[in-house]
Amino acid sequence: MLPVEERLRLVTRRQTVPEDEGLFVKLLSEKEKPNITWPHVGYFVPLAKMVDFLRAGLDVTILILDVYGFLVNYKHPMELVAHRREYYRLLATAILQSLGVQPGQVKFVIESTKVYTKDFMVDLQRLCALMTQQDARDTCDEIASTTMLSPMLCCVHQTLSEEYLAMDIQFGGEDQDGLFAHARKFLPLLGYRQRLHVMNTMVAGLDGLKMSSSKPADTKIEFLDDPDTVRRKVQHASCPPRQLAENGVMGLLEDVLLPISELRLERGRGQTGLNVDEGRGVTQRPFITEDAPEDAVFSVSAGEAKWLHFASYEELKRAYVGGAIDPQPLKDAVADAFNQLLAPIRQIYQESKEWQDVDRAAYPDE
Known part of the structure; x- marks a missing residue:
């Protein structure tokens, strides 16, 4: 117990x-x-x-x-x-x-x-x-x-x-x-x-401001966005160097990607509490490279085949504010992580005629 x-x-x-x-x-x-x-x-x-x-x-x-x-x-x-x-x-x-x-x-x-x-x-x-x-x-x-x-x-x-x-x-x-x-x-x-x-907490949009269902589509990543759309949206997201205020990319890391990556790390260690069936039949690693340390939850390219690895959002935040990470490689890592996260959802949609039919009926003008 x-x-x-x-x-x-x-x-x-x-x-x-x-x-x-x-x-x-x-x-x-x-x-x-x-x-x-x-x-x-x-x-x-x-x-x-x-x-x-x-x-x-x-x-x-x-x-x-x-x-x-x-x-x-x-x-x-x-x-x-x-x-x-x-x-x-x-x-x-x-x-x-x-x-x-x-x-x-x-x-x-x-x-x-x-x-x-x-x-x-x-x-x-x-x-x-x-x-x-x-x-x-x-x-x-x-x-x-x-x-x-x-x-x-x-x-x-x-x-x-x-x-x-x-x-x-x-x-x-x-x-x-x-x-x-x-x-x-x-x-x-x-x-x-x-x-x-x-x-x-309420997640900020890609513009770094409060998320809302009424905001333009380019300020948020949709569950069924294709990989190119995700990359384009992240590339245009707010990510001022060394700043956290109105930084949509860092907000997504703090509220979405790092918590999910931590859940995956814990599952890999068998730390699933009372849910012994969690992840059965699914193999998912944190958003890290193959050579990352065992406690890492996120990896960002440092150029020339080098990588920076982080065990928490706090570590990543200090590195970003301190100038150790530039916006572009951070955006690349975030886009890759989101596409990895959304891939199984896209696949389920593509294989489900029922869901596709319901989608057309629910949103006939889109």
Whole structure:
């Protein structure tokens, strides 16, 4: 059995935790497999975090928010939202597989299978009767200025999902902080227990600024980008010499590539916690050269067949700020690592007629 302290470390590493840490210790001590649910799909960083949750022995669920998606994107018909729901399920399954997660280890739940029951609708009405419009607007920037009613119901749905999916912990990005605060405030007023929350940092785009689904395509790497597109995007990414501010390349290293490379290194050492099946049938090395030291997680060319090897992001950061690494070889290494990371996802897509058909139905104009 993994010690509670190690389970807590796996759950919370590289995360923001708004509640008292002692509440997590209590939960992990009293419950063998606490349920953690993530109500969003489509980003690499939180999907990679599922590996840690499984290592910690959590019961992991991904909630696909089709009703929420319709409410917040009210211009799209429900039929299109249904296609996108299926697209994201297939995408998340492929990404998890590429990360060494075995089929069936993460459950998928479709929101619309839970929210049309009589009990849920009664609780929705009860919660609406407790809230002001400002309570809804305070949950996130997206809702703050809306003139439509449907987006203001999103916080109601997400708060009630904690009870109706029997969550112990809800996982999300730091941009979900207002929604989590809403749940902490209102669930007890409905007579339900308060849940815990874990938040991942928001990844910067290739321009070094905050990532957003509404930003231009060239400011982010898409899961199905071909190798040449990945290289082109990384080559045009913000990477000022010796600077970390608004440095999209260093941001991707810190938030995406180095954490995944560390997971691979740990797996190679047998450090997979309670998930003994992690990586079964998959051989994946960290993003390093063949002659790298055994503790290295990233390699960058130093020219003339020489390489610099780093055991952590902190080491790499010091070298970059100190001028030991130039932007161009760093970009080359990042592009190569991303293409290695995305290759199995591309292959699954290319071999799946179902996914290709769903893609065309979900995004007919792209």
